[in-house]
Amino acid sequence: MTNRDSTPPPPWHAAALAHAVTQVRRIDAEVSDFPHITEGGRWRTTADGVWTGGFWAGLLWLAAIQARDATLVDAARRMTDRLLPRMHDQHNHDLGFMFYPSAIVAFRQTGNLAYRDAAIAAARALAGQFNPDGNYIPGWGFFGGAEWQGQVLIDTLMNLPLLAWAAGETGDASLLDVAHRHAATSLRYLLRADGSVYHMFRFDPASGAPLGGDTYQGAGPESAWARGQAWALTGLAILGAMTGDATYAAASARVARTFVDALPPERIPPWDFHDRQPDAARDASAAAIAAYGLLRLARLTGNPAHRDDAVDLLAALWQRCANRGEEGGLLLHATADLPHGLGIDESTMYGDYYYVKALTALAE
Numbered sequence: 001m002t003n004r005d006s007t008p009p010p011p012w013h014a015a016a017l018a019h020a021v022t023q024v025r026r027i028d029a030e031v032s033d034f035p036h037i038t039e040g041g042r043w044r045t046t047a048d049g050v051w052t053g054g055f056w057a058g059l060l061w062l063a064a065i066q067a068r069d070a071t072l073v074d075a076a077r078r079m080t081d082r083l084l085p086r087m088h089d090q091h092n093h094d095l096g097f098m099f100y101p102s103a104i105v106a107f108r109q110t111g112n113l114a115y116r117d118a119a120i121a122a123a124r125a126l127a128g129q130f131n132p133d134g135n136y137i138p139g140w141g142f143f144g145g146a147e148w149q150g151q152v153l154i155d156t157l158m159n160l161p162l163l164a165w166a167a168g169e170t171g172d173a174s175l176l177d178v179a180h181r182h183a184a185t186s187l188r189y190l191l192r193a194d195g196s197v198y199h200m201f202r203f204d205p206a207s208g209a210p211l212g213g214d215t216y217q218g219a220g221p222e223s224a225w226a227r228g229q230a231w232a233l234t235g236l237a238i239l240g241a242m243t244g245d246a247t248y249a250a251a252s253a254r255v256a257r258t259f260v261d262a263l264p265p266e267r268i269p270p271w272d273f274h275d276r277q278p279d280a281a282r283d284a285s286a287a288a289i290a291a292y293g294l295l296r297l298a299r300l301t302g303n304p305a306h307r308d309d310a311v312d313l314l315a316a317l318w319q320r321c322a323n324r325g326e327e328g329g330l331l332l333h334a335t336a337d338l339p340h341g342l343g344i345d346e347s348t349m350y351g352d353y354y355y356v357k358a359l360t361a362l363a364e
């Protein structure tokens, strides 16, 4: 992503990025597995990276590139290598999250074809989960139950860029076709008339017939789960840039308008926009993801208002949420899954990754 308008980053930007790199070094010294979310300010880690391991490897790559630090490069390679055995997962809609920030970046940085091949294998495994009757990739196959075969998550839009990249690398148009068909299903059923999105939509997996909107991590079926809005905004903006399809840019801009208009004055969204309580838990991760998406949308559309909105979000994250302490993640005040009591007012590896991704993009 190049900064075509050459607008300089805001004055606090260098300090925020330098502080982020320092925090990444601290976390790297603390953990040996993949940091997932914090509980009580301490990282819960996973050995295989569940669905978030790509963000830790990706954050290490971002910090390594930013700081030109060989120790961080070694750590980034080591954690990327540990994800590669996941390339054939047949029950994981998050293979884009797993392989784009890690293996594809590793391939670009090192030229090692093993990383490219692993990312292509992951794209094929993702495409292999496509339901051609319903025109969607089901979510949560890793939970294992048959009921997941009929559930489509808004988050999956963020995994489609892996398919678009692999189609470009291999010339296999069927991978791009899966991306377009899943995205069309998402736009038809998950995007609402007011520019907000459902967290999930249920289908009959046998016939592919649509059944209705629902949620898992939001306040209710008709609510606007903040991170879901951010995933949609960002996934559509990236897809628009990768495919040149103006439908995605227009849809991303609609979600962006609704997201930004719903923000409170201090710019960090509540975990769900329908939770109007003054002390509602916030979700800094949604702000970070949206900030990155808005920067992509600004570049895609040439509309500087999206960049201004992204800068507002990043300024608020730096001032209100950046962790100045010695424990936990880069961003405080994220919420992983409030209805299930997980990671409320904590740190998340996806929030941390997109915070640094957006800070980096602001200067590119």
Ligand code: GLY
Pocket: 155, 217, 227, 336
């Ligand atoms: N993709 C799952 C989440 O955002 O929590």
